[in-house]
Amino acid sequence: MKSTMQFDFIADKKNNTLTVKREFDAGRQLVWDCHTKSELLDKWFAPKPLTTKTKSMDFSEGGHWHYAMIEPTGTEYWGLMSYQKIKPIERYEGLDAFSNEKGEINPDLPRAHWNVSFEDRGTRTLVHTIATYNSLDDLEKVIQMGMQEGLTSTMERLDDLLEALNK
Amino acid sequence: MKLRRDPFQAIADPTRRAILVLLAAQTMSAGAIAEKFDVARPTISKHMQVLSECELIAAQQKGREIYYELKADKMKDIDTWLSQFRKIWEDRYNQLDELLSTIKKNDL
Numbered sequence: 246m247k248s249t250m251q252f253d254f255i256a257d258k259k260n261n262t263l264t265v266k267r268e269f270d271a272g273r274q275l276v277w278d279c280h281t282k283s284e285l286l287d288k289w290f291a292p293k294p295l296t297t298k299t300k301s302m303d304f305s306e307g308g309h310w311h312y313a314m315i316e317p318t319g320t321e322y323w324g325l326m327s328y329q330k331i332k333p334i335e336r337y338e339g340l341d342a343f344s345n346e347k348g349e350i351n352p353d354l355p356r357a358h359w360n361v362s363f364e365d366r367g368t369r370t371l372v373h374t375i376a377t378y379n380s381l382d383d384l385e386k387v388i389q390m391g392m393q394e395g396l397t398s399t400m401e402r403l404d405d406l407l408e409a410l411n412k
Numbered sequence: 413m414k415l416r417r418d419p420f421q422a423i424a425d426p427t428r429r430a431i432l433v434l435l436a437a438q439t440m441s442a443g444a445i446a447e448k449f450d451v452a453r454p455t456i457s458k459h460m461q462v463l464s465e466c467e468l469i470a471a472q473q474k475g476r477e478i479y480y481e482l483k484a485d486k487m488k489d490i491d492t493w494l495s496q497f498r499k500i501w502e503d504r505y506n507q508l509d510e511l512l513s514t515i516k517k518n519d520l
Contacts, residue, residue, distance in 0.1 A: 252505070254498040263497075267505050271512040279508055289511050292503035 251371070261378040263357075269370050273363050276370040277334040280361065283310065291315070300348070306331050311348045325350060326359070336362040341376070355383035422466045427451065428459050435469060435482040442478045 250268040257264065269276050279285045283302035291297040291314035298321075300311040308328050313321040325344040331337045338361070343354040350356075357376040364371045378384040422428055431445060446456045460480065463469045472479045 250509070252502065254501060256497075265501050267501075269505075269508065269512055271516060275512060275515060276508075279511060285511065289504060289507035292500045293507065 250369075256384070261381055261384050263374075263376045263378075263384070265372075265374045265376075267372050268366055269372065270368075271370060272368065273334050273365055273370045276372060277363055280363075280372070281337070283312070286310070286312070300346070304328060304331070309348075311344070313346070321346070323348075334363060336360070355379065355387045357383075357387065422462050422468060425459070425462075427456075428463055431456075431459060431463065432468065432482060435480055439472075439479050439481040441474075442480065445480065 253266040255264045281304045283299035287297045287299055294317050295314045298313045298315055302310050306328055310326040313323045315321050323344045323346055325342045325348055326339045328337060328339045339359050341357045341359055342350040344350050355378055357378050360375045362373045434440060434445060434448060446453045449456055464471060468483060469480050470483055
């Protein structure tokens with residue numbers, strides 16, 4: 246089923262931010278729960294065909310979510326979201342990082358500051374995410390990594406094509 | 413809903429990829445491209461249209477023929493990567509839609 250909900254995706258290369266706005270056909274409490282409870286996050290966070298697995302979750306200021314996105318081949322990409330500020334069912338902020346299975350942060354990969362807010366829209370809820378990177382390089386790097394995580398097959402097709410084009 | 417062609421969708425099709433590979437070597441007329449394929453000409457025209465809309469190729473009128481050339485720079489543009497990143501968010505949120513509707517049904 247195609248969604249007819251509002252969906253905005255804006256990359257601001259001047260401020261190194263990604264802004265994503267999306268409306269959901271559910272109340273604010275439920276949408277909040279889906280973002281903040283690991284058993285629910287596990288059901289949607291990684292885009293198909295990847296799946297999400299939570300290793301540990303402590304949704305509190307100073308706490309973290311340690312999770313993996315897993316490819317059908319079994320390859321795991323570990324992430325760690327450290328929660329900084331939480332105002333229940335309104336807003337949370339955190340610092341995202343790539344990590345390993347032990348939860349050790351990879352210092353070579355970009356981190357982003359996430360600001361996620363939830364607003365009522367009648368019976369619906371608007372989720373507004375602003376991810377801020379340290380530099381444009383970081384933003385571009387993470388975009389390329391995102392594509393590695395989610396879209397390997399499409400990228401293989403593009404690789405083949407680019408290779409053919411460069412011959 | 414806004415309809416915007418996704419370049420990655422464009423290159424997912426094997427015939428369109430073959431067309432791009434042909435055009436990588438040289439500029440070609442629509443007729444010459446169609447001759448290379450064992451499919452109906454209107455089908456090829458449709459493919460050319462999709463590629464044009466994604467700005468992966470550009471058309472130029474020369475006399476009575478339309479010639480096509482590849483716009484290789486477009487394919488490497490960072491915005492192309494961006495459209496993939498956007499797709500991740502789209503897919504992720506579509507899954508959340510499904511989850512929300514499942515939860516709401518179970519609550520009734």
